[in-house]
Amino acid sequence: MTGLGWWGVPLAVLAGAVRVSTPFLFVSLGECITEKSGRINLGLEGTLVMGAMVGYAASYGTGNPWVGVLAAGAAGFALGLLHGMLCTLPRVNDIAVGIGLMLFGTGLAFFLGKAYVQPKAPMLPGIPLGFWSDAQAVRAALQVNPLFLLGLALAVALAWAFRTTRWGLVVRMVGDSSDAARAMGYGVGTVRTLATACGGLLAGVGGSFLSLYYPGSWSEGLSSGQGLMAVALVIFAGWNPIRCFWAALLFGGAGALGPALQSVGVTWGYYLFNAAPYVVTLGIMIATCSPRRTLTGAPAELSITR
Amino acid sequence: MKAAETLAIPVGALLAAMALFGLFVAVLGHNPLEVYALIYRGAFASAFSWQNTLARAAPLVLTALCVALPAQAGLMVIGGEGALVLGGLTAALVGHSLASATPLAAQLAMAAAAMLAGAAWIALAGALRHWRGVNETISSLLLTYIAIAIFNHLVEGPLKDPASLNKPSTTPLPEALMIGKLFGLDVHWGLGFGVIACLLLYVLVSHTTWGFALRIVGGNVRAARLAGLPVGALVLLACAIGGAAAGLAGMVEVAAVHGSANASLIAGYGYGGILIAFIARQNPLAILPVSVLVGGLAASGGMLQRRLDLPDATVLVFQGLAFVSILASEALYGRLRVFQPRAQAEPAA
Numbered sequence: 273m274t275g276l277g278w279w280g281v282p283l284a285v286l287a288g289a290v291r292v293s294t295p296f297l298f299v300s301l302g303e304c305i306t307e308k309s310g311r312i313n314l315g316l317e318g319t320l321v322m323g324a325m326v327g328y329a330a331s332y333g334t335g336n337p338w339v340g341v342l343a344a345g346a347a348g349f350a351l352g353l354l355h356g357m358l359c360t361l362p363r364v365n366d367i368a369v370g371i372g373l374m375l376f377g378t379g380l381a382f383f384l385g386k387a388y389v390q391p392k393a394p395m396l397p398g399i400p401l402g403f404w405s406d407a408q409a410v411r412a413a414l415q416v417n418p419l420f421l422l423g424l425a426l427a428v429a430l431a432w433a434f435r436t437t438r439w440g441l442v443v444r445m446v447g448d449s450s451d452a453a454r455a456m457g458y459g460v461g462t463v464r465t466l467a468t469a470c471g472g473l474l475a476g477v478g479g480s481f482l483s484l485y486y487p488g489s490w491s492e493g494l495s496s497g498q499g500l501m502a503v504a505l506v507i508f509a510g511w512n513p514i515r516c517f518w519a520a521l522l523f524g525g526a527g528a529l530g531p532a533l534q535s536v537g538v539t540w541g542y543y544l545f546n547a548a549p550y551v552v553t554l555g556i557m558i559a560t561c562s563p564r565r566t567l568t569g570a571p572a573e574l575s576i577t578r
Numbered sequence: 579m580k581a582a583e584t585l586a587i588p589v590g591a592l593l594a595a596m597a598l599f600g601l602f603v604a605v606l607g608h609n610p611l612e613v614y615a616l617i618y619r620g621a622f623a624s625a626f627s628w629q630n631t632l633a634r635a636a637p638l639v640l641t642a643l644c645v646a647l648p649a650q651a652g653l654m655v656i657g658g659e660g661a662l663v664l665g666g667l668t669a670a671l672v673g674h675s676l677a678s679a680t681p682l683a684a685q686l687a688m689a690a691a692a693m694l695a696g697a698a699w700i701a702l703a704g705a706l707r708h709w710r711g712v713n714e715t716i717s718s719l720l721l722t723y724i725a726i727a728i729f730n731h732l733v734e735g736p737l738k739d740p741a742s743l744n745k746p747s748t749t750p751l752p753e754a755l756m757i758g759k760l761f762g763l764d765v766h767w768g769l770g771f772g773v774i775a776c777l778l779l780y781v782l783v784s785h786t787t788w789g790f791a792l793r794i795v796g797g798n799v800r801a802a803r804l805a806g807l808p809v810g811a812l813v814l815l816a817c818a819i820g821g822a823a824a825g826l827a828g829m830v831e832v833a834a835v836h837g838s839a840n841a842s843l844i845a846g847y848g849y850g851g852i853l854i855a856f857i858a859r860q861n862p863l864a865i866l867p868v869s870v871l872v873g874g875l876a877a878s879g880g881m882l883q884r885r886l887d888l889p890d891a892t893v894l895v896f897q898g899l900a901f902v903s904i905l906a907s908e909a910l911y912g913r914l915r916v917f918q919p920r921a922q923a924e925p926a927a
Contacts, residue, residue, distance in 0.1 A: 314656075318898075354902075358902065358905070358906045361906060361908075361909035362909050363908045363909055363911065364905060364906055364908050364909055365856065365905065365908070367654060367656065367715060368852065368853065368856040368905050369902060369905050369906070371656070371849055371852050371853055371901075372853055372898060372901035372902040372905055373898070373902060374849070375849070375853070375894060375897055375898040375901060376894075376895065376897075376898025376899060376901070376902055377898070378891075378894065379891050379892075379893075379894025379895040379896075379897065379898045380891075380894075380895050380898070381891075382889060382891030382894065383889050383891040383892055383894070383895050386889045386891070492891075497723075500719065501723070503716065503719065504716070504719065504720055504723075507716060540735075541731065542731070542734075543727045543728075543730040543731040543734070544727055544728075544731050546727055547723060547724050547726075547727030547728075550720045550723045550724050550727075551724060553720055554712075554717060554720045554721070554724070557706075557712045557713075557716065557717065557720075558706060558710050558712055561710050561711040561712045561713075562710060562711050563708075563709070563710070563711040564711070565711070566711065566713075575715075
C-alpha cells in the first residue's frame with residue numbers, strides 16, 4: 273500500500289468486491305430469469321461447479337479460455353434443460369429436483385474433474401483499467417475481469433428485455449399467471465424449461481469464472497455455496513436484474529470486508545460479516561411480508577412466495 | 579394395488595437410475611456388474627460394511643424427519659443442516675459445562691439441549707411463516723447460513739480449543755460422555771434414536787388425533803381454520819419436532835463420531851435428509867429403509883476407490899442419478915395401466 277496509505281483499504285474492498293461478486297452476479301441473473309418464469313432452481317450450485325470444471329477442462333484442452341467459458345455455458349444449459357424438463361412432468365417438485373441435481377452436478381464435476389486438478393489451464397485475461405496510474409496497488413486493484421463487464425452489460429440488457437420485449441413479457445406472464453399465458457396460447461412448460469435452461473447457462477458461465485479467473489484453478493473446494501446463495505440474492509434484489517448487480521456487489525463486498533479488516537488488524541467477527549447479507553435478506557422478508565401479502569415484485573406463480 | 583404401485587414405481591426408478599449409471603461407468607471403461615457387486619460388498623455384504631452403512635444412515639434418518647414432519651403441515655423446510663449444526667454445537671457446550679456430572683445425566687442434558695436448539699431454530703422458520711407470511715423454504719435456507727456463520731464464529735473464536743491447530747474444534751468431550759454402541763452391534767446409539775423417533779412420529783402422525791389435525795392443516799389450511807383447529811400451534815409444533823430431530827442428529831454426530839464440534843459437522847446431511855424425505859414421500863416409516871440405502875451407497879465409496887481406482891465422487895453421481903430419477907417418477911403415479919382398478923382399465927362394454 274505504499275503511497276496510498278489508508279486509501280488502500282476501500283480500494284482493496286472495492287477490488288475484492290468486483291472480483292468476488294462476478295460469480296454471484298451470473299448465478300443470480302440466471303436464477304432471476306428462472307424465477308421470473310415461475311420456477312425455482314436450487315440446483316444452480318451443482319451447475320456452477322459443473323461449469324467451473326467443464327470450463328477449466330475445455331480451456332486446458334483447446335488452449336483458449338473463451339472456449340472454456342462457452343463450454344461451461346453449454347454444460348450449464350444442459351443441466352438447466354434437464355431441470356426444466358423434469359419439472360414440466362406433473363407432480364414433480366422443483367425444489368426437490370433442484371437439490372437432487374445439485375448433488376448430481378457436483379458429483380459429476382468431481383468425478384470428471386479428477387484429471388484436471390493438477391494441470392494448468394490458460395486463464396482469462398484481465399482488462400487493465402488502471403493504466404493511467406503509476407501506483408502498483410491502483411493498477412492491481414483496477415485489473416477488471418472481462419466477465420464482470422459482460423455481466424454488467426447482461427444485467428442492463430435483461431432489465432431492458434424484461435421491460436420492453438415480447439420475450440420478456442412472455443416470461444413475466446408465464447411467471448405471473450399460467451392461466452393467462454395458456455389463454456394466450458403460450459406453452460407454459462416450454463417457456464419455463466427454456467428459462468431454466470438459460471438460467472443454467474448463466475450459472476455455468478459464472479462457474480467458469482471461478483476456475484478461469486479467480487481463484488483460477490480447478491479443485492473440489494472451489495465453490496463456497498454461491499449457487500445456493502443466489503436464491504437469497506434474487507429475493508434481496510426483488511427480482512430485478514439491475515438490483516441483482518448491486519446485490520451481487522454487496523454480497524461480494526461483505527465477503528471481502530472480513531479479509532480487508534483483517535489486514536488492518538480487526539480480526540473479530542470475520543464469519544459474522546459473511547453472514548450479514550443473509551441476516552439483511554431475512555430482515556427484509558420479515559419486514560415486507562405479511563400473511564395477506566407476499567413480497568413486492570415476486571412472480572405470482574413462484575412456489576416459494578405462496 | 580395402491581401399495582404395489584407405491585413400491586413398484588420407486589423401485590423401477592431406481593433400476594432405471596442403475597441402468598443409466600451402468601452406462602456411465604461402461605463408457606468410462608469399467609464393467610458395470612463389477613461396480614454394482616463392489617457397491618453391494620461395500621454397503622451390505624459384511625458386518626463391517628453394515629456397520630459403516632448404518633452409522634452413515636443414522637444422521638440422515640433424523641435430518642429427514644426434519645423435512646417430513648413440517649411437510650405434514652404443508653411446510654417445506656430445507657434448513658435441517660442449520661438445526662444439525664447448532665444442535666451439535668450446543669451439545670458440545672453442555673457436555674463441557676457438565677463434565678463433572680454423571681455420564682448419563684450429562685448425556686441426557688446434551689441431547690435435550692441439542693433438541694431444544696434445533697427445535698427453536700426450525701420453529702422460528704415456522705413462526706415467521708405463520709405470523710409474518712415469510713416463506714419457510716427460503717427463511718430456513720437463510721437460517722442455515724446464519725447458523726453456520728454463528729457456528730464458525732464460535733468454533734474458530736471464543737470456543738476454540740487452543741490445541742486444535744489445523745482443524746479448529748471445541749475442546750474434545752471427555753471419553754465418558756461419548757455415546758456407546760447399541761447392544762450387540764458395532765453401531766452407535768444414534769441409529770437407535772433414529773429408529774425410535776421414526777416409529778414414534780409415525781404413530782403420532784398416522785394414528786393420533788393430533789396427527790390427523792396436522793394433516794388437515796397440510797391439506798387445506800382454510801378448512802382447518804373453519805374446523806377451529808389451532809393452526810399456528812400445530813405448525814409451530816411440527817416444525818419444533820422436526821428441528822429437534824435434526825438437532826439430535828448434531829448431538830449424535832458430536833458425541834458418537836467426532837468427539838467435538840468442528841467443521842466435519844457441516845457435511846451436507848441436512849440436504850441428504852431433504853431428498854430422503856421426498857423419496858420416502860414424507861412417511862416417517864419409509865424414511866428408515868431409504869436412509870439405509872443412501873447410507874449404504876455413501877459407505878461403498880471407499881470400496882470403489884480402493885478396488886477400481888474410481889474417484890470417491892462416483893457414489894455421488896449414482897446418488898444424484900437415483901434421486902433425480904425417483905423424484906421424476908412421481909409423475910407416474912396413477913398413470914400406469916397395470917395399477918389401475920379393473921373397471922377403469924377396461925373399455926366400457
